[in-house]
Amino acid sequence: MQAHSILSITEEELSRIVLDIHDGPVQYQFTALSLLAEIQNEVQQTQPRSDLAPRLAQVAMLLESSLYEIRSFLGAFRPPEFRKRSLISIFEGLIFQHEEWTHNTVEFVAEHVPAEVMLPVKIALYRILQEALSNTYRHAGVEQYTVRVWGDDGDICLTVTDEGCGFDPAQLAQKLDENTQHIGLRGMKERVALLGGAFHLTSQPGQGTRLFIRVPASV
Numbered sequence: 001m002q003a004h005s006i007l008s009i010t011e012e013e014l015s016r017i018v019l020d021i022h023d024g025p026v027q028y029q030f031t032a033l034s035l036l037a038e039i040q041n042e043v044q045q046t047q048p049r050s051d052l053a054p055r056l057a058q059v060a061m062l063l064e065s066s067l068y069e070i071r072s073f074l075g076a077f078r079p080p081e082f083r084k085r086s087l088i089s090i091f092e093g094l095i096f097q098h099e100e101w102t103h104n105t106v107e108f109v110a111e112h113v114p115a116e117v118m119l120p121v122k123i124a125l126y127r128i129l130q131e132a133l134s135n136t137y138r139h140a141g142v143e144q145y146t147v148r149v150w151g152d153d154g155d156i157c158l159t160v161t162d163e164g165c166g167f168d169p170a171q172l173a174q175k176l177d178e179n180t181q182h183i184g185l186r187g188m189k190e191r192v193a194l195l196g197g198a199f200h201l202t203s204q205p206g207q208g209t210r211l212f213i214r215v216p217a218s219v
Ligand SMILES: Nc1ncnc2c1ncn2[C@@H]1O[C@H](COP(=O)(O)OP(=O)(O)OP(=O)(O)O)[C@@H](O)[C@H]1O
Pocket: 135, 136, 138, 139, 140, 141, 162, 164, 165, 166, 167, 172, 181, 182, 183, 184, 185, 186, 209
């Protein structure tokens, strides 16, 4: 199977999973909550002194929290309309959302990005930037970072840099043998490899982190 079709299928499957969760379990939980509200009313009228009311309230609270969490998760995974939107507009949307959620500031610079970027490349770059922003937010310990994207001779280059705590990538590679966690960086590398691109991560404790990616605009 061609690399670009693998990347697109994964994204289509993800969209389907998001829809399935939304249309199935989320709707059941909504229905359960409204049935529960009816029962709570009835209990309040018929048995106002029983200990049922606080217990039912606790169930309702748990259901609401779980609904809230599932819906935030679905929001984060629902991909934008890749086909219709340009790469820059997709990046702007993602960065805006990241700033809203984290209250951090992302400096975004885009230069000479080709107007035509193929769908699998857009999808891969979107997922890579999403993970890079998430890593910087979760691990770097800074409130400001920079994203640059530019076109170069038919390729698209992307850097995500921060001046945060940094880390030792060699040590991480050793740890990976024993521990299969840390799927973020591996996923980025795999996406870049499928597109025949280049991936460089430079980091050092106390010296910040720089991620550089180069991929062809069309595959
Ligand atoms: N910008 C960064 N600043 C500091 N440390 C980082 C940065 N990016 C990555 N790291 C380090 O590299 C590790 C591996 O990152 P990776 O994205 O693979 O896994 P993760 O973020 O820990 O978990 P997940 O699988 O959810 O992505 C992180 O745990 C962190 O220690």
